Structure formats: structure tokens, C-alpha cells
Amino acid sequence: xxxxxxxxxxxxxxxxxxxxxxxxxxxxxxxxxxxxxxxxxxxxxxxxxxxxxxxxxxxxxxxxxxxxxxxxxxxxxxxxxxxxxxxxxxxxxxxxxxxxxxxxxxxxxxxxxxxxxxxxxxxxxxxxxxxxxxxxxxxxxxxxxxxxxxxxxxxxxxxxxxxxxxxxxxxxxxxxxxxxxxxxxxxxxxxxxxxxxxxxxxxx
Amino acid sequence: xxxxxxxxxxxxxxxxxxxxxxxxxxxxxxxxxxxxxxxxxxxxxxxxxxxxxxxxxxxxxxxxxxxxxxxxxxxxxxxxxxxxxxxxxxxxxxxxxxxxxxxxxxxxxxxxxxxxxxxxxxxxxxxxxxxxxxxxxxxxxxxxxxxxxxxxxxxxxxxxxxxxxxxxxxxxxxxxxxxxxxxxxxxxxxxxxxxxxxxxxxxxxxxxxxxxxxxxxxxxxxxxxxxxxxxxxxxxxxxxxxxxxxxxxxxxxxxxxxxxxxxxxxxxxxxxxxxxxxxxxxxxxxxxxxxxxxxxxxxxxxxxxxxxxxxxxxxxxxxxxxxxxxxxxxxxxxxxxxxxxxxxxxxxxxxxxxxxxxxxxxxxxxxxxxxxxxxxxxxxxxxxxxxxxxxxxxxxxxxxxxxxxxxxxxxxxxxxxxxxxxxxxxxxxxxxxxxxxxxxxxxxxxxxxxxxxxxxxxxxxxxxxxxxxxxxxxxxxxxxxxxxxxxxxxxxxxxxxxxxxxxxxxxxxxxxxxxxxxxxxxxxxxxxxxxxxxxxxxxxxxxxxxxxxxxxxxxxxxxxxxxxxxxxxxxxxxxxxxxxxxxxxxxxxxxxxxxxxxxxxxxxxxxxxxxxxxxxxxxxxxxxxxxxxxxxxxxxxxxxxxxxxxxxxxxxxxxxxxxxxxxxxxxxxxxxxxxxxxxxxxxxxxxxxxxxxxxxxxxxxxxxxxx
Numbered sequence: 013x014x015x016x017x018x019x020x021x022x023x024x025x026x027x028x029x030x031x032x033x034x035x036x037x038x039x040x041x042x043x044x045x046x047x048x049x050x051x052x053x054x055x056x057x058x059x060x061x062x063x064x065x066x067x068x069x070x071x072x073x074x075x076x077x078x079x080x081x082x083x084x085x086x087x088x089x090x091x092x093x094x095x096x097x098x099x100x101x102x103x104x105x106x107x108x109x110x111x112x113x114x115x116x117x118x119x120x121x122x123x124x125x126x127x128x129x130x131x132x133x134x135x136x137x138x139x140x141x142x143x144x145x146x147x148x149x150x151x152x153x154x155x156x157x158x159x160x161x162x163x164x165x166x167x168x169x170x171x172x173x174x175x176x177x178x179x180x181x182x183x184x185x186x187x188x189x190x191x192x193x194x195x196x197x198x199x200x201x202x203x204x205x206x207x208x209x210x211x212x213x214x215x216x
Numbered sequence: 217x218x219x220x221x222x223x224x225x226x227x228x229x230x231x232x233x234x235x236x237x238x239x240x241x242x243x244x245x246x247x248x249x250x251x252x253x254x255x256x257x258x259x260x261x262x263x264x265x266x267x268x269x270x271x272x273x274x275x276x277x278x279x280x281x282x283x284x285x286x287x288x289x290x291x292x293x294x295x296x297x298x299x300x301x302x303x304x305x306x307x308x309x310x311x312x313x314x315x316x317x318x319x320x321x322x323x324x325x326x327x328x329x330x331x332x333x334x335x336x337x338x339x340x341x342x343x344x345x346x347x348x349x350x351x352x353x354x355x356x357x358x359x360x361x362x363x364x365x366x367x368x369x370x371x372x373x374x375x376x377x378x379x380x381x382x383x384x385x386x387x388x389x390x391x392x393x394x395x396x397x398x399x400x401x402x403x404x405x406x407x408x409x410x411x412x413x414x415x416x417x418x419x420x421x422x423x424x425x426x427x428x429x430x431x432x433x434x435x436x437x438x439x440x441x442x443x444x445x446x447x448x449x450x451x452x453x454x455x456x457x458x459x460x461x462x463x464x465x466x467x468x469x470x471x472x473x474x475x476x477x478x479x480x481x482x483x484x485x486x487x488x489x490x491x492x493x494x495x496x497x498x499x500x501x502x503x504x505x506x507x508x509x510x511x512x513x514x515x516x517x518x519x520x521x522x523x524x525x526x527x528x529x530x531x532x533x534x535x536x537x538x539x540x541x542x543x544x545x546x547x548x549x550x551x552x553x554x555x556x557x558x559x560x561x562x563x564x565x566x567x568x569x570x571x572x573x574x575x576x577x578x579x580x581x582x583x584x585x586x587x588x589x590x591x592x593x594x595x596x597x598x599x600x601x602x603x604x605x606x607x608x609x610x611x612x613x614x615x616x617x618x619x620x621x622x623x624x625x626x627x628x629x630x631x632x633x634x635x636x637x638x639x640x641x642x643x644x645x646x647x648x649x650x651x652x653x654x655x656x657x658x659x660x661x662x663x664x665x666x667x668x669x670x671x672x673x674x675x676x677x678x679x680x681x682x683x684x685x686x687x688x689x690x691x692x693x694x695x696x697x698x699x700x701x702x703x704x705x706x707x708x709x710x711x712x713x714x715x716x717x718x719x720x721x722x723x724x725x726x727x728x729x730x731x732x733x734x735x736x737x738x739x740x741x742x743x744x745x746x747x748x749x750x751x752x753x754x755x756x757x758x759x760x761x762x763x764x765x766x767x768x769x770x771x772x773x774x775x776x777x778x779x780x781x782x783x784x785x786x787x788x789x790x791x792x793x794x795x796x797x798x799x800x801x802x803x804x805x806x807x808x809x810x811x812x813x814x815x816x817x818x819x820x821x822x823x824x825x826x827x828x829x830x831x832x833x834x835x836x837x838x839x840x841x842x843x844x845x846x847x848x849x850x851x852x853x854x855x856x857x858x859x860x861x862x863x864x865x866x867x868x869x870x871x872x873x874x875x876x877x878x879x880x881x882x883x884x885x886x887x888x889x890x891x892x893x894x895x896x897x898x899x900x901x902x903x904x905x906x907x908x909x910x911x912x913x914x915x916x917x918x919x920x921x922x923x
Contacts, residue, residue: 134654140630140642141649142605142623144364189621195605195630195648197622 029059029191035152035180039073039112041160042172047112048074049081049176057099057130057184058090061192065090065101073112082109082122099150101128105158111174116162124158124174130182140194148184253302253396253446256573258673260440261298261393262458262526265386267311267379268292268477269351270799271835271869274366277314277348278472278614282366285351287868287877288838289478289546291860292350294342295486295528296386297440297460298335298394299672301576305394306339306670307387308460308677310528312350312479313379315714316342318662319356319371319789323380324387331384333391338580338782341668341679342383343530344710345482348468348614353797354379355714356789359603359660363652371789374798378839396443397457398450398570401674403704404563406435409556410465412686413538413612414626414730417723421687428690432533435556436462436706437563438675441570450570453498455507455525459489459564462677462706463556464532464689468613469539469549476868477838481539482529484553485560487863489527491516492561507565514558515886527560530708533689535682535717535730538613545821550863550883574673579758581751581781582666583743585715585736586658590743592776597736597743598643601661603716604628604732605650611729623648626728645738646727661735664785665713667744669696669751676705680744681713685730687720688741695745699752699774718744750775799835808833808904815898815911818879824917825866825881828898828908832876838867843903846878851895851910858882884915891915 032054039049055067064087071082088103107122134149157175162168188194253259268291275282292312298305325337353372355361361371412418412430421428438460441450467481479486495513498506541548587596609624610616618624629646632638649656665681678696689707696705717733724731724738734740753774773779813828837844846865848858858864858880870877878898882891892915898908 140633141651142608143651143653145652146654188623193623193631195623195628195646197625197627198629 029184029186030054030056031148031150031182031184033150033152033180033182035154035178037176037178037180039174039176041111041113041174042115044113044115049112049178050074050078051178051180053086055086058092059186059188059191060092060095060194062090062092064088065103069105069107071107071109071112080109081112082107084122086126088126088128097132099130099132101130102126103128105156111160111172112176115172116160116166116168118163118166120163120166121161122158122174123161124156126154126156128152128154142188142194143186144189145185145187148186150182150184152178152180152182154178254448254573256301256576258397258399258440258572258574258576259300259302259394260397260399260457261390261395262440263296263386263389263393264526265294265296265382265389266291266841267294267313267382268839269375269378270839272799273372273375273797274352274368275349275474275477276352276366277346277350279608279610279616280364280367281472281610281614281616282348282352283473283475284367285475285477286873287476287866288860289349289474289476289866290480290483290487290863291841292347292477292479292483293486294383294386295458295460295526296383296390297458297526297528298387298390299576300394301573304339305335305391306341306578307335307390308341308343308528308530308670309383309386310343310345310460310530311383312347312483313342313344314346314348314350314352315344315710316712317355317357317360317376318664318713318787319376320354320379320383321712322787323376324383327380327384328387331388333388335387335391337784338666339578340387340712341670342712343679343708344714345479345529346467346531346534346683346710347478347480347482348472349470349474349476349478349480351375351379351477357660357662358657360714362660364608368797370797372796372798374796378798396445396447396572398441398443398572399574399673399675400439400441400567400570401704402437402439402563402567403706404435404437404559405433406463406556406559407433408540409433409552410537410540412536414536414685414723414726414728417719417726417728417731418536418685418687420722420726421720422722424687428687430686431537432464432686432689434464434532434706435559435563436532436675436704437560437567438672439564439567439570443572448572450572455493455496456564458526458528459493459560460528460530461489461560461563462530462532462708463560464534464709465537465539466534466611466613467531467539469541469544469552470546471544472614476866481549481553481556482531484550484863485557486527486529488514488554488557489529489560489564490525492558493525493527493564496561496565506568509558509561509565511558514554514561515883529560531710533684533686533707534709535685535688535719536723537686538611544613546881547821547823553863554883554886571673575671576673577755578668578670579751579755579781580666580668581747581779582664582783582785583747584664584785585740585743586663588736588743589777590739590746595739597739600656600658601663601715601735602644602647602649602656603661603735604644604647604727606648606727606732607729608650609729627726628732629727643737646725647732662713662715665715666711667747667751668711669748669755674704676700676702677708678705678748679708679711680718681711682709682715682718682744683730684709684744685717685719685723687723688718688744691720691741692745692748695749696752699749699756715740746775750777750779751781754779754781801836802834805834805903808906810906812907812909815908817914820879820881823881824884824915825879826898826911826913827877827879829870829875829877830900830906832869832874833904837903841902845901847899847901848880849897849899849907851897854897857891857896888915
């Protein structure tokens with residue numbers, strides 16, 4: 013196997029059902045006034061059967077420009093409600109950085125929960141097929157809530173609650189190269205006597 | 217509303233009229249006149265054309281496992297047989313290609329029209345041998361030029377034009393060479409050359425009884441002999457003019473790791489049959505006997521293939537038929553090819569009588585596959601062609617790396633969705649479509665393909681644009697024998713267009729490689745059989761042999777749909793423009809200055825070969841025999857003892873393309889006495905001429921091995 017032909021084999025498992033998303037929405041921290049946030053990230057998604065997912069997200073605030081605020085790792089579970097159409101994703105977020113408003117100095121830690129609804133607007137996945145590669149386009153609506161913990165030696169040591177609502181788009185990529193099987197290979201133990209045909213109710 | 221309907225009808229009629237029409241020939245030529253010929257006498261012309269392309273194109277047949285061509289093992293050929301009885305000639309053209317394409321067939325027809333040759337596309341029959349070591353890039357269907365088609369996915373107009381020019385040139389030459397001839401026809405059984413590689417699905421066929429063997433072992437041979445103008449009989453006392461044979465088998469005797477152009481088992485077989493028949497003679501003591509073929513004659517050096525008897529070999533019912541080789545290798549392919557070639561020669565030589573006159577007709581029908589009706593009740597094929605994921609793993613002869621996935625292995629079936637019964641499955645049944653993108657692409661696979669019935673004297677051919685499994689071929693033949701009241705019909709696959717495999721419905725259910733490669737759903741075999749039945753019925757009515765014609769009644773057509781026989785769909789290839797892979801001609805080449813290269817012995821696939829290396833030559837040279845030719849000369853007499861028209865000389869790149877290597881690997885099993893311990897030189901002729909140092913063919917390794 014040369015390097016050229018090995019490349020897709022190596023890359024394929026890494027690229028199974030992942031996507032790039034961009035969302036925006038209002039966020040609140042403590043008693044501060046609302047800030048308008050914008051998030052971008054990359055993460056996996058469940059494609060054919062419900063399962064765990066993992067992703068990263070970078071958060072920013074629109075305030076006389078885009079100001080990077082935080083980075084988060086997100087672990088969750090994609091519950092496929094309507095295959096190919098609707099996915100619910102509860103998850104946990106852990107991150108570092110700053111809340112959407114400046115309420116403490118330094119780099120704080122974040123922990124929280126989130127909930128996301130994804131409606132797949134466009135996909136090649138709504139009929140039985142083994143897709144070697146296909147794009148998908150989701151509309152995303154999400155909400156999260158969590159706690160910021162200021163660093164030591166900050167101006168305050170009190171935790172701050174932060175909540176946000178997001179909506180946006182997700183551009184996904186999928187492949188069935190390592191996805192859960194949609195079919196089966198029935199095993200035959202003997203050729204004689206002949207089993208009934210599949211069309212007659214038998215299995216080959 | 218009625219006005220709207222009328223307008224729609226008018227629009228539909230106009231579109232139909234635009235879509236179907238005969239291609240006009242410009243300034244048609246006429247076959248050469250022969251005085252004293254009886255009406256209906258056969259005239260036949262033959263020609264051999266070399267279609268070996270330049271190097272560095274992708275090979276085609278093993279999907280993404282196909283390699284890029286870096287050399288030539290057997291030059292690729294088309295054998296052209298132009299046959300007529302004075303008008304409406306047809307061209308039967310077996311070619312060393314994996315398959316044909318509409319782009320190629322129409323390209324040839326367009327060139328013939330420009331040349332003024334009155335052979336339109338409906339009378340051109342390009343019959344691919346199905347070698348998996350021919351070039352890619354001439355398929356207009358997107359999947360056949362897409363990411364999983366070959367190692368260099370692309371459609372290349374220049375490759376298509378190269379092949380079309382070569383085939384058209386052959387037809388022109390054969391057309392001009394037409395001369396009075398006789399024809400003979402033979403069918404023999406040739407067992408043990410092949411086996412059914414998808415036996416489990418084959419066993420599942422309904423109606424299978426002892427009369428249906430797992431492989432179709434029939435070898436059909438159409439023989440043409442020269443005839444004196446005006447003569448009513450042939451004095452067949454010498455080698456025939458040409459032989460067109462049909463045998464069903466995947467000619468995949470050499471593995472997908474190969475990087476050289478070659479015709480595989482069929483390429484070896486035609487060379488051996490040619491050698492056999494060139495030396496065939498009647499018994500001088502018993503002149504009424506058939507030609508005698510002696511096996512030892514079959515091992516003689518072939519010499520110039522374009523002189524003397526021409527042997528073409530088309531592929532028959534071969535969808536699930538693999539060659540019976542212990543493992544894939546050049547020696548094994550050569551050995552099986554030799555056996556097949558000898559059988560062809562024996563069958564051709566044994567034809568007792570040849571006729572100067574006889575029935576001559578053809579019916580060609582282009583079928584539209586998407587949603588095509590496969591019975592009179594109006595049931596339809598699937599609207600889109602789709603390749604099953606189980607096809608992605610390749611056949612046992614050429615597995616791909618996708619077999620690491622369970623889904624890409626034979627027998628992988630789509631799970632039945634909850635609440636659905638088998639009868640309610642979608643059109644493609646248990647096939648799980650192998651896709652790239654978001655939805656089925658209607659242009660991914662061909663949409664129309666032609667079937668035809670051809671009769672040349674006693675010979676009958678039924679051609680199909682696909683690889684037919686054994687049972688599919690059997691059912692088609694059953695339909696035709698019943699409708700035409702004739703036997704000994706040669707079913708030829710892979711003709712003019714390529715729809716991959718056609719399996720029976722029972723075989724399709726199992727989703728082995730062939731079933732997963734059956735594009736338009738489980739009823740494709742019924743579709744073909746139904747349309748063959750319609751076409752045979754059309755021929756019957758055209759001849760007026762139906763019983764009720766004698767009674768003064770108009771025979772009722774077998775099929776309710778209109779038959780656009782001998783008419784053509786309007787065709788425009790729709791590939792995206794691609795930069796061509798065809799290398800440019802190199803002008804102003806400096807002389808090749810080199811000392812006579814030495815020759816060394818090496819073993820490949822266990823077979824010995826003597827090879828020399830020299831500086832690389834332009835890639836286009838492999839396509840031009842006038843510029844590059846390899847011969848083996850005896851030393852010191854310099855008589856030609858072998859050349860690259862035969863099956864023993866290979867040219868390939870070496871040292872990463874920096875040099876070329878010529879390798880001579882004669883069949884020492886057959887020619888040991890003539891070659892061993894004799895001195896030879898390898899020589900290149902053409903644009904540059906040079907010779908190796910003399911070397912002696914030391915076969916002592918063989919003796920040591922035997923001890």
C-alpha cells in the first residue's frame with residue numbers, strides 16, 4: 013500500500029460524521045447585562061444510530077468587534093429522534109477563559125451542561141445507501157448553562173453563572189466507512205438442502 | 217385542458233423525433249463490385265488494428281485497484297470483420313478492451329460517416345474481450361470515470377478519439393478488403409477452462425435442472441474462407457480468411473497488480489489460434505477431409521498478425537465465470553489461453569461445409585433502462601442505476617481493499633426496515649447502494665444500451681450490453697430458441713455499451729458481487745429477455761414466417777410497445793472537460809547513443825525471461841509500431857524468431873521510469889527444443905534501431921529444476 017492509497021484509509025475514520033458549526037445568540041453572566049456571543053467549533057455527530065459525540069468550541073463576544081473569550085470541550089450524546097431528520101443532544105461542557113462579560117480577572121474555568129436540537133435540512137442520508145462521502149447541512153438550536161470559577165488571585169473568588177441561547181448552522185460531512193452497519197451478511201452453513209429464497213421468507 | 221394535452225403530445229412527439237433518427241452517411245461508398253456473383257453471396261473483409269495506447273493511462277477493470285500502465289505485455293488489438301451480401305454491411309469487432317462505451321461506438325460511427333463508409337452505428341458491434349488490462353478514460357458515464365473507476369479517474373476525449381480512430385481505421389480497411397467468401401459455423405463444448413465463482417446464487421435459480429451447467433462451456437466459431445468471384449462453393453484447402461469465436465469466461469488470468477497492457481487469456485488464445493490455423497492444411501491423401509490442426513503448429517512464432525488468417529475472440533456468457541487457473545500469473549494465463557486457442561483452431565478446422573450464400577440480417581435495438589418495462593403488464597426497472605456496496609469489494613478474481621469492510625463482501629444485504637416485508641422493499645431490493653454525494657445520480661451509469669440479433673448464414677449472434685451470468689444467458693437463449701425456432705445461438709456480452717452485470721432475480725437476492733453490480737434492479741434479466749423476445753418476434757414478422765401471414769392475416773406483435781429497431785438515440789457525451797492524459801508527441805529526438813546492452817536472466821511468476829535495459833523512449837512510442845518494435849533475432853543469421861506481435865516480448869518502464877526494459881519470456885515448455893542453447897539478440901526497430909549483445913538461451917535451470 014503506497015502513501016497515496018493509504019491516505020484515505022487513515023483519514024476516513026477520523027472524518028466519520030463530523031461537522032463544522034457556527035452559532036450565535038444572547039448570553040448572560042451573573043447580573044450583567046446581556047451580551048451577544050458568537051461560537052464556532054468542530055465536532056462529531058452520530059450518523060445512523062444514537063451515540064456519544066465529542067467536540068470543541070471557541071466562544072467569542074461581539075463588542076466593538078469579535079473578542080475571543082473561551083475555549084470548551086464538549087462531550088454529549090446524540091439521540092436520533094427521526095433518523096436523517098432530527099437529533100437531540102444533551103451534553104457537558106468543560107472549558108477555560110472568560111465569561112461573556114468581564115466579571116473577574118484572569119483565566120477562569122467553566123463547567124456546565126447544554127442541550128442542542130439539530131434539524132437536518134439537507135442530506136443524502138434519508139434513503140438506504142452506503143455513502144462513501146456525503147455532505148449534510150443542519151439547523152442548530154441550543155441552550156447552555158454553567159458556572160465560571162475565577163482563578164486564584166483574581167479580583168473575586170465568587171463563582172458566576174452563565175447562560176446562553178444559540179442558533180446557527182452546521183455543515184457536516186459523513187461517511188459510512190466505519191458507521192454502524194445497515195445490512196447483514198447472513199452465513200450459510202450448508203448448501204444442501206437448499207434453503208428457501210429470501211423472497212420466500214428465507215435468508216440466504 | 218385538452219389543448220394543454222395536445223400541446224404536450226406535440227412536444228413529446230417532436231422530442232421523440234429529435235431523439236431517434238438514423239445517422240446519415242456522407243457520400244456512401246459501395247462495396248467493390250464483383251461480376252457474376254449470385255444474389256445474396258457473402259463478401260467479407262478483415263483487418264487487424266493495433267489499439268495499444270501510450271503509456272501512463274490507467275488500466276480499467278479492477279476499479280481503484282487498477283494500476284497505471286507502465287508497459288506492454290501483449291499488444292492490444294481489434295479484429296475487424298466486415299460482412300455483407302452486397303449491401304448494408306455490418307462490422308463485427310472484437311476488441312481487447314474491458315468494455316465498450318456509447319462514446320466510443322458513436323465516435324467510430326462519426327468517423328466512418330466522415331470517411332463515407334456506409335456503416336452506421338447500428339451496424340457496428342464492438343465486442344469487448346473484457347481484459348482488465350486495457351485503458352480506461354473513454355467512458356462517458358460518470359461512475360465509470362469517477363473516483364472508484366480507476367487509479368486515475370477521468371474521462372479523456374483524446375483517449376476516446378485514439379481508440380475510435382483505430383477502430384474506424386480497421387473498419388475502413390476491412391470494408392475496402394471485402395471479397396467473396398464462404399461462411400461456416402460450429403459449436404463445440406470446451407469444459408474445464410472455467411468455473412462458476414458465485415455458485416451459491418447460481419444454485420438458487422428456479423428452474424435450474426441438469427441441463428444448465430454452472431458455466432456455459434460452448435465455444436462458437438464463425439469461419440470465413442476466401443472464395444473465387446462467382447463461385448457457389450468454397451475450396452477450403454488452406455487457412456481460412458478469418459475466424460470469429462465466442463467463448464464465455466472472465467479472461468482474468470493475471471492479477472490486478474499488473475501494470476502492463478495485455479489482452480490476458482483471450483490475448484494469448486487468439487495468438488495461439490492464429491498460429492494453429494496458419495499452418496492448418498488438408499490431408500493431401502484425403503482432400504475431402506477437414507483441415508488438420510497439429511498442436512505443435514500452435515507453438516510456432518506467429519509473426520506479423522496482420523497478414524494471413526485473422527482470429528477474433530468475443531466474450532460470451534461470462535458474468536459469474538472465472539478462469540480455471542490455480543493462481544493468477546502470466547504463465548498460467550498463457551497456458552489457459554493456449555488451451556482455448558487450440559480449441560478454437562480445432563473447432564474452426566473441423567467445420568465440414570461452408571456456404572457462399574445464406575440468410576444475412578441484423579436487428580439492433582437501443583433500450584432505455586431507467587424505469588424500462590420488463591413485461592407486458594408494465595412493471596418497471598428502477599429509475600436509477602445503482603451499484604451495491606457488496607460490489608465495492610470486487611470479485612474473487614480482483615478483490616479490493618474495501619473488503620476490510622464487512623459491507624463490501626459478497627452477500628451483504630440491506631436489513632429489512634422495521635414493519636416492512638420482503639415484498640415491500642424499495643426498487644433495488646436488498647441492495648445497499650454505494651454512493652458518493654447526496655442522492656442517486658441519473659448520469660452515473662449508462663441509460664441506454666443496445667441488444668441485437670445477427671444472422672450470418674448459419675451463424676446466429678445475440679448481443680447484449682452487459683456481463684450476463686450463466687443463468688441469465690441461459691434464459692435469454694431459451695427465449696430466442698423458442699421464438700426463432702433455432703438452436704446454436706451465440707450469446708455475446710459486453711457489446712457496444714456497458715451495464716456491468718445482469719443477474720437473475722434469484723441471484724440478485726443474494727447480493728454477491730454480480731448481484732450487487734446489477735445496476736437497474738432485480739428484474740434486469742427479465743427486461744433483457746423480454747426485449748430479446750420482442751426483437752425476435754420483430755424479425756419473424758419482418759421475414760413473414762409467422763403462420764398467420766400465410767393465412768392472410770397480419771401477425772399480432774408480441775410486444776405492445778413500439779420497437780425502434782435499427783434506430784439510434786441522440787447521444788451527446790456529457791463529461792466535464794478534463795485535461796488529457798495522452799502524452800504529447802516528442803519531436804526532434806536526438807539519436808539514441810548506447811553500447812549494445814547486455815542481457816540478463818530473471819524470473820517473474822516463476823517463468824524465466826531474458827531482459828535488457830536502455831534509456832527511456834517517448835511514451836507515445838508504445839502506441840506506434842512504426843516507431844517502436846521489438847524483435848528477437850537469431851545470431852548470427854539475424855533471422856527474426858519472435859516479435860512483439862506475439863506473446864513473449866514485454867516492454868516496460870524500469871528504474872522508476874528512467875529506463876525501458878525489454879523482456880523476452882518464450883514459452884519454453886513448448887519451444888524448448890527450438891530455442892535452448894541457441895544464440896540470439898534482442899533488437900529494437902523503428903525510430904531508433906539498436907541491438908543487445910548476443911546471448912545464449914541457457915535453459916540449464918530447467919534441467920536442474922527437473923532433477
